[in-house]
Amino acid sequence: MTTPAPRHIPDRQGRAMSRLVLRWEVLLAVVALAIFVVNSLASPWFLDPWNLSDATFNFTEKALIGFAMALLIIAGEIDLSVASILALASTAMGVAMTLGAGTPVLVLTGLAVGLACGAVNGALVIGLGLPSIVATIGTMSLYRGISFIVLGDQAFTGYPEGFAWFGQGYVWWVISVELCLFALAAIVFAVLLHRTGFGRAVFAVGLNPVAALFSGIRVGRVRFILFLMTGLMSGLAAVCLTSRLGSTRPSIATGWELEVVTMVVLGGISITGGAGSIPGVVLAALVMGLVTFGFGLLNVPGIVMSIFIGLMLIGVIALPRLWSRRR
């Protein structure tokens, strides 16, 4: 009698897959480096610490939302209302400001409204069972609509001096507060996704929700928490952007939901769920920021940048397919 050899059950995705993800990040890093080199050759103003520091504002706020969105998409859901959450949170901060709130209260207001919006999204998707894409298209109009009702064609201005620190302040030399928040969020989300049980659950829910449910993962709760996180990060982005603009208008951050999704998908997060990594999103944010800034320095019309980003996005989705077909 021979005992059968113990079956090896991988605790992660197959090695081919992990190799692919690794490859994708390497490729992204190469692209980022290439763009960096081309830009420094193309413009005499590119390699200036202050200019590069200014350039980071092109992506920091979007990336803050992007990290949470990455987890949400890995879990097989999506939130298209993030830009509208940002607008509503910003409007709420404006209202709080007119009521005489100081900086700490303003920040708490922004975060709380973001969290509440995320909770509503979560309740619609998990509680009522609506598909997330439909539910969040609905709340996208709802949240921004409330903003428009409150403000109309007016704007909130005159935020307190101290409030400007979040979007206009610097921690040390050219390192802005927003850049620090970006780095901090990247670390927190990377650890959460890649080093905790919760992160493992997120992948499991995205790969096969039924199997995840039968293996004891509370699928609904995981998803609800992810919607809450996305709302909270949108609230944080609202604090940063409102502080940077020094004002609130209902049209704030128009169209950002698609830019955030673009960033996440470009970062190698599978739009069908189940795969992706936070370092990928960080690199995608850098690539998008560098492209936008580099083309801006050369005064290339914005539409060319959009075309370039669009081509990269198609490349991102097509390359892995071509790769796996070849194997």
Place this chain on the structure above:
Amino acid sequence: MSILRKTLTTAALAAALIANGAQAETKRIALVVKALGIGFFEAAAKGAEEAAKELGDVEIIYTGPTDTTAEGQIEVINALIAQRVDAIAISANDRDALVPALKKAMDRGITVISWDSGVAPEGRLMHLNPSSNPLIGNMIIKLAADHLPDGGDVAVLSASATATNQNTWIEEMTKVKGNYPGINVVATVYGDDLADKSYREAQGLMQSYPNLRAIIAPTSVGIVAAAQAVEDAGKVGQVNVTGLGLPSEMAGHVKAGSSQSFAIWNPIDLGYSATMIAYNLATGAAKAEAGGAIPMGRMGSVTLDEAREGAMADPFVYDASNVDDFASIF
């Protein structure tokens, strides 16, 4: 990928050469618009190029975001600050949100002015309005009087009764009415900037005042509706429709004869003047102070009020001789 990279590198090298060549002593003035691809702003860029040619040592950077957002304009402003342009002349998507970015530009020694659509005073040195309320008020009655040498009854077809702009212009018009003897303003009606309501109000005016000789509509919706009403009533040649309108919408009615002439700002002049002002401020030839005047080439000079705002000129008059040229622009 390699082709793409090659193209990029070539473009990059070419741009580097241009950039180095231009660094000499030319003043680089950035004309930042609400969004690229809008006829009105393309025309303004034409005016800016005209000014650059006249000045000689100026390079125009015509730029803007793809859609009319403040965030997009801030990205553009950051890129311009990084290039250390000499001046930024901007038509703003947001009066307030651009202030921090433009303040930073001014801190780094860049001359910042706004034109067409203004920025709050702390974010710019001065703002150039295309025209002013008194100039507009005078122009709309003058347009009617020019074609009525013997005088006659005229009526005003406005937007809504609460429309701030229109009310101000009509008020200014009333102030200068005395300068046009024989012109008798018989009524002011409101079309609420709705095509069908404006059309009915214009019909009503013609029925109530059989001797009506002109309808003044200081709104782009009203003027088109009134011209249509005059044509449909067969009163072309008897009732002249004038006021403020867009050349693209009015060209047909000027041809049909229902409107002899109308007015609106000229985007070419606006781009030209903004460039001239930016140049004069950047070179130190003029200062942006309340009460001061800044020369702007063939357009004369602009005088600034307390908020450092100034009006460029009378609204530009369009008639059969020039409306077609502008109809393709805006």
